[in-house]
Amino acid sequence: MKALLVVSLSAALLMVSVLLSPASSKEESDRFSRRRLNDGIAVDAPDAWRWIRDGIHIDNVKRLMGEPKNVEPRLSQDRNSLQTITYESDVKGAEHWLSFYNDGLLCSCSWYQGIPAASGVAAPVPAIEDGLVVNGPRIVPIKWKGEAERGFQVEVEIQHPDGKWASSRTYFTSNHAVAHLHTGDNPGRWRVRALAAEGAGVWSPQVGFVCGRE
Structure with missing residues (x-):
């Protein structure tokens, strides 16, 4: 009797799994x-x-x-x-x-x-002070304040040993924060701008940071 109950429960669980799998897959793709x-x-x-x-x-x-x-x-x-x-x-x-x-x-x-420039879109205000030092894992907090119709664009740059700056990563988000994983010990900097239906507003001031060794 006990063995029969175990078999019945196993079969029921298998049936539920089969029935739920297509729905779960569809839910994932519909995201x-x-x-x-x-x-x-x-x-x-x-x-x-x-x-x-x-x-x-x-x-x-x-x-x-x-x-x-x-x-x-x-x-x-x-x-x-x-x-x-x-x-x-x-x-x-x-x-x-x-x-x-x-x-x-x-x-x-x-x-x-190909984002066009849009006039009348206010620049976001950085909520992180310039010159931030990040020790340990190189996860740089990027935060700002401001409003945007279509979210924000965040541009992160890294400074090479010759002093020149180069693009490191660009983010698009509807939030007011990004956690940036920085590579290497070279100094970095970021800025953010708001997006509207007509295009992008002006950039915020640059905010620099340095990652110490782990």
Whole structure:
């Protein structure tokens, strides 16, 4: 009797699992939407999407967003990329670029390409003092205050030994904070600007930081 009960419970659990799996998978894929493009995604950083990337297939993208503005077959350096598709952004004049592997899964995202300048959009105010020293793990807190219709763009730069500054990472988010993982001991700096339907506002002042050795 006990053995029969165990078998019955196992069969019931298996049936529930089978019934729930398609729904869970659909729920994961449906998280991808046009609005999702505007929230917390690092440009050219597919690692930021790993928690959901398996649910992002080119067929799901087209189903949820319609046919893209443009399709460009392109081979990446590892010769594994299938194509890049382009969608118009809800920021006038800007575009979203999405590249997919041969199996149709998303491999990289580049948001808001070609953002025009917009007048009358106030610059955000940094909430972190210039010259911040970060010891231990190189996770740099980036915070600011301000309002924006379409979120914010954060630009992080790193200073090379020759004194020149170069782009390190760009973030797009609807939040007022970003945790930036800085590489190396070289000084860094960041700035932020607000996005509106007409384009991007002026940049905030630069905020510098230095990461000590772990």
